[in-house]
Amino acid sequence: MKTEALARASVRALTPYQSARRLGGKGDVWLNANEYPCAVEFTLTQQTLNRYPECQPTALIERYAAYAGVKPGQVVVSRGADEGIELFIRAFCEPGQDAVLYCPPTYGMYSVSAETTGVECRTAPTLSDWQLDLAAIEQRLDGVKVVFVCSPNNPTGQLINPDALRALLVMTRDRAIVVIDEAYIEFCPQATLAGWLNDYPHLAILRTLSKAFALAGLRCGFTLANEEVINLLLKVIAPYPLSTPVADIAAQALSPAGIEAMRARVAETIENRRLLVDGLKAINDVEQVFTSETNYVLARFVDSGRLFKSLWDRGIILRDQSKQTSLSGCLRITVGTRAECLRVLDALRDQEGQ
Structure with missing residues (x-):
């Protein structure tokens, strides 16, 4: 064999x-x-490499929460936003039973992460202007536990209409988690949905330091969600998702300077x-x-x-x-x-x- x-x-x-x-x-x-085309210099300040790091480094969580305008209990830090995608699938989807849904053309890791865990992938292709086809999404929702939407969308570059996102959140209430991928939100910060978290308990947001923070090589991402969702993600995350140097540099990147x-x-x-x-x-x-x-x-x-x-x-x-x-x-x-x-x-x- x-x-x-x-x-x-x-x-x-x-x-x-x-x-x-x-x-x-x-x-x-x-x-x-x-990626950002030029390297940004940092100097390590933490020298405790003989010890395991915190699972969720307190200083880093507090800084990102302050930056994003949410509470520390609404933040999880992970090895890039890609690990955040996997956490949602592992926490909410039973392999061979549940499905995720996404709207191509869009980021390819939603499907890859689902397929590697044996979770069904469903698609609702976008309309001709790359906006959400809400009718198609509604038709395919039975059995879907997680809906991924990228806004601004990769690779098309445009924002998803906020009225459509509200309609999607209403449609999926008590049915599925809606994960909005905001990897590029620093280029249009007024469009973030972070202020919607209190209104929608099933909303979650993915963020990253890879783009505007010029730290693609650091592999540091964040999930914003309500505490009930955060606590579920913390059940399935690795015991030490971030190395000490990553947490150190990420905290520096989130300082006022x-x-x-x-x-x-x-x-x-x-x-x-x-x-x-x-x-x-x-x-x-x-x-x-x-x-x-x-x-x-x-x-x-x-x-x-x-x-x-x-x-x-x-x-x-x-x-x-x-x-x-x-x-x-x-x-x-x-x-x-x-x-x-x-x-x-x-x-x-x-x-x-x-």
């Missing part, structure tokens, strides 16, 4: 999430993972996004540039496959989204430095008419 045959059938059949690093490439302009620096990075990114969007709109091979409230831009190209490979060969690594539902011909471009944005635009102009 081959060792592989011992694995669960669902794992043998699983197509793993194709992260930017798994897809590889050899470049010097990395615009495929929605750290938050001020993050907001300066956001302002810089938005300015560079404007430059990138304006430049893309002037290129003949670009059919459409979509509105973005994030640190990336989605655009539809006349020949996306050729352009993607051409830039790849020149060391400019973008993310091809053309195989996702309703995203034919679309490439996603992370907003890099001003110089990186100009290099992308120059490379695309060089390809015009070829």
